[in-house]
Amino acid sequence: MSITVVVANPKGGVGKSLTTMMLADGLALTYGARVLVVDLDPQAGVTKSLLGIDAEQELRDRRIGLGAMLQAFARGRDMQLPSHRVAATDLVELESRESGYIDVLPSNHELLGDMADFERSAHRKRRRDRLDVQLANALRAELKKIEREYDIVLVDCPAGPGVLGLAGIRLANHILAPTSLETNAYSTLTDFLKFILADDLDLASHVMVHPLITQYQSTNSIQREMLHHIKEGLAHLNAISRPIPYTAALQNAAAHPGVGSVRTARQKYGNAMADVVGLAKAVVERISQ
Ligand SMILES: Nc1ncnc2c1ncn2[C@@H]1O[C@H](COP(=O)(O)OP(=O)(O)OP(=O)(O)O)[C@@H](O)[C@H]1O
Ligand SMILES: [Mg+2]
Numbered sequence: 300m301s302i303t304v305v306v307a308n309p310k311g312g313v314g315k316s317l318t319t320m321m322l323a324d325g326l327a328l329t330y331g332a333r334v335l336v337v338d339l340d341p342q343a344g345v346t347k348s349l350l351g352i353d354a355e356q357e358l359r360d361r362r363i364g365l366g367a368m369l370q371a372f373a374r375g376r377d378m379q380l381p382s383h384r385v386a387a388t389d390l391v392e393l394e395s396r397e398s399g400y401i402d403v404l405p406s407n408h409e410l411l412g413d414m415a416d417f418e419r420s421a422h423r424k425r426r427r428d429r430l431d432v433q434l435a436n437a438l439r440a441e442l443k444k445i446e447r448e449y450d451i452v453l454v455d456c457p458a459g460p461g462v463l464g465l466a467g468i469r470l471a472n473h474i475l476a477p478t479s480l481e482t483n484a485y486s487t488l489t490d491f492l493k494f495i496l497a498d499d500l501d502l503a504s505h506v507m508v509h510p511l512i513t514q515y516q517s518t519n520s521i522q523r524e525m526l527h528h529i530k531e532g533l534a535h536l537n538a539i540s541r542p543i544p545y546t547a548a549l550q551n552a553a554a555h556p557g558v559g560s561v562r563t564a565r566q567k568y569g570n571a572m573a574d575v576v577g578l579a580k581a582v583v584e585r586i587s588q
Contacts (some may be wrong), residue, residue, distance in 0.1 A: 301335070301449040302586055303442075305471035311458035314477045314513030314543065316344035316576070317553050319455040321543070322475075323349065325579030326451060327399035328392055328564055334399070335384065335449045337438075338365065338406035339467045340457035346405040349387040351558035354409045358385065364405040366413035372437055373413075373420035380404065380441035391563045402449075414462060424429040431462045435469035442470070468495060473507050473586050477543075479514045479524040487586060488529075507537065509585055511578075515542035541581045546571050 311475045319336060326332035334572045350358070358364050363385065370376040387401040388394060421433050428436070442452060465504045468474055474495060478488045488510060496503045500548040512529060516522055529539050543549070548571035556562065568575050 301446045301452050302472050303452045303454065303470050303587065304473045304582070305454040305456060305467050305473055306462060306475045306477065307456035307468050308476045308488060309458055309460055309464065309491055310476060310478070310484055313479045313484060315350065315458075316340070316455050318475065318477045318513060319453050320348045320553065321575045321578050322547070322582060323387070323401045323453055324390065324519070324564060324567075325575040326583070327401050327513035328390070329398065329576050330583065331399040332450045333448060334401045335404065335445070335452045336387070336401060337404045337452060337454045339463045340406055340455055341410035342457065343406040343408060343410050345455040346403060346407070348553050348555050349389065349401065349403050350385055350405060351389070351555050351560070353558050354385070354405065357558070358405050359407040359409060364407060366407055366410045369410070369413040369417040373416040374471045374501060379440050389561060390567065391561050394561065409569060410463070418513045431465035431469060434462060438466065439470060443543055468502065471502070471506050473509060475582065476508060476510045477513045478510055478529070480522040482525070485525060485529060496572060503526065507585070510538040512538070512542040514545040516545050537585060539581050539585065541577055543574055543578060549574070
């Protein structure tokens with residue numbers, strides 16, 4: 300059975316999609332893990348970074364991805380998740396799929412319109428559950444069909460308080476909450492944690508939450524103070540204390556060279572390779588506890 304790690308924080312631009320990409324690559328490369336990445340964000344950041352900059356439009360035209368699955372649901376058809384997966388092939392090391400691989404359930408920017416159709420259909424069927432509960436239930440049933448093919452399912456959530464993000468966190472065994480080191484990032488994170496752990500979502504009993512500091516610049520004394528604050532203040536919530544530094548290498552890695560370009564992990568991540576492996580190890584240590 301696969302473990303589902305959901306990368307979520309309602310604050311935008313804190314490194315959710317970059318963390319998802321690093322973790323997918325790090326787990327597959329370091330542990331030979333079989334990884335499925337589910338992109339729940341209409342911005343399709345992780346789809347573009349793992350499949351190529353042209354992939355969003357190309358796959359949308361071929362009606363492959365989460366949006367097409369929601370359209371199928373709206374028409375009362377089977378969502379057929381297995382046929383909406385696309386293999387990530389930008390890393391030489393994973394090409395053979397013998398020691399680890401990454402598949403992506405892609406997103407595209409029309410997902411918001413597809414969500415509206417999902418909502419109308421749910422309304423027509425007079426279902427009583429909240430929309431995020433219905434979406435989570437539908438996705439959970441689909442993921443069950445393929446769970447034997449993966450060790451880990453990584454879900455990249457969009458920013459904001461919307462249905463897609465809420466459905467995402469309902470799928471979680473573990474929630475990884477990247478946070479940058481700005482004052483308002485800290486307050487958003489603490490509000491988010493209180494919200495996740497509130498009884499009405501019924502998650503507190505079976506989900507573990509791990510705050511993760513991203514975009515850390517060790518030269519900045521205010522950031523050092525914030526880091527200390529987060530480590531101390533969130534210690535009981537298992538804050539992962541290995542920050543992901545802000546580096547040009549990671550910025551480059553997030554910019555995919557384009558469909559069909561295959562590179563080594565060293566070429567992709569440069570001197571940030573140690574951070575990719577370190578993140579995978581830190582997360583594996585947490586989720587296997
Ligand atoms: N540690 C880092 N070093 C360098 N660049 C980074 C780092 N973390 C994030 N970035 C860059 O910052 C930008 C925002 O990161 P990312 O898209 O991962 O955030 P996000 O939380 O997914 O955003 P959104 O809420 O919009 O989905 C991207 O351009 C990304 O490449
Ligand atoms: Mg993102």
